Amino acid sequence: MSVVWYSIPLRPSQLSLAHVLKSGQSFRWTATPLASPSSPPSAPTEYSLCLSDRLILLRQSPTHLHYSAVFPPPTQGEATEEKVKETERFVRDYLRLDVDLEELYRTWGEKDAVFRKEEGDGGVLEGVAVLRQDPWECLFSFICSSNNNISRITSMVQSAARHFSPPLLSYPSPPASSSSSSSPSPEPTTYHPFPPPSAFASPSVVPILRDLGFGYRAGFIQRTAAMLVEEHVEPEEWLRELRESETAKAREELLRFLGVGRKVADCVLLMSLDKNDIIPIDVHVHQIAQRLYNFRPSSAALPGGKRKASSGEKIPMTPKLYEEVQTALSERWGVWGGWTQAVLFASDLPFLLSSLAPNSTKPLKQPLIRSSQLPQPTSYLPEGLVALPESMLPSSPPPETKPSVKVEGGGRLAFASSKQISSSSSRKVKGGNEVRVKEEVKEIGLAQEAEGGEGVGGSLGERIKRRRRNPTTSTRGVSTK
């Protein structure tokens, strides 16, 4: 039996799996090098993600995005036409293929030099989009993100799946007959779907999570899960419905959960609730604002009301500073600001081999090369795998996809977002991501006053919203000493 592949014509500049799946947005994708031992380090990679009923497989070539799905034994690998369509729908939705990324980059380039390839060296990573993730998994992941780094968040999220949900399948399937003639088949990996909130709702999971390395976040996860299951019959569906809510309302709801502060809430809003304009702020993004736009905190944003921060000094992120940076960047970046942030953030990740311009103030430890410029591998579909004709979708010639979101209006950003950020609001067509133009983004500097409209304006005062106590969790301190 072999895995059947389908493909969607797509350039890496329209979406780059290598850049986006490991950029700290999602933490559950497995990247498997398909290289035979002698292959160059740039050999093709297969990305896999376990959903509730299937394992999604993705690969990418310079011209296509290849996708496939593997099902557990009963259904076996047999992918019915309907299931293939489902898989493609998931892929297009999750990767936001309805958004014309190249056009977004072009538009940014008109306003920001950093987005222009000045001299052979593009300053930013290509093909970085904001993924449309499952809200519950996203919430869980970012609760884990506090005081943490990508690699550990990844191990926490993955061990949570391994320990709290039953295995769905193993892949590659253990070879029936030992190893055939082909190259040494990779170790089979067992995949687990991401567990629902109910799996973490009992206080008894806290010590287990601690053993798994969650640290103090164990209590946050459990109490948040408990709140969700006791307040809603279908917690995951309820979370998903926040996509239809105004940003302020959705954020308010998220802030009620334990372990969810402004930063985490904003990450969830952007990466799973369709709030494309929301820009999560951390120290890193603050540095980007300083470096690229010469942003400087007002004295009010500095602790102790200091006059100003001396250069080189580390500035702690306070709620006030958070607001200031977010407002400034929102005004600069507009309704797709969250995406802009994602690109610049990914471009600064050392393990993505990226770098900004040579003369940037950012210390360069990595060679000036973008991973997308590495030598391209030759084969993407190893022996035994059947490459099928182009996607079964309505025609789509190789060089372009057909984004349903387009840019209009004098090259200016003219998208409608799923929320209203300035005067004219726009309606979002639910279901698909069909969104249509409607407003213009005004050109603005880095003024520090003026609320950048909805989303950014929500004063921190909203946090007063008391967090619901979880009755079943009288074990407050959860001290495991």
Add this chain to the structure above:
DNA sequence: GGGTTACCGGGG
């Protein structure tokens, strides 16, 4: 109430 401090564990 806004400014500290503890928290858990990995990495420089």
Add this chain to the structure above:
DNA sequence: CCCGGTAACC
């Protein structure tokens, strides 16, 4: 001693 934060405590 640093940290992709947040909750709890003055």
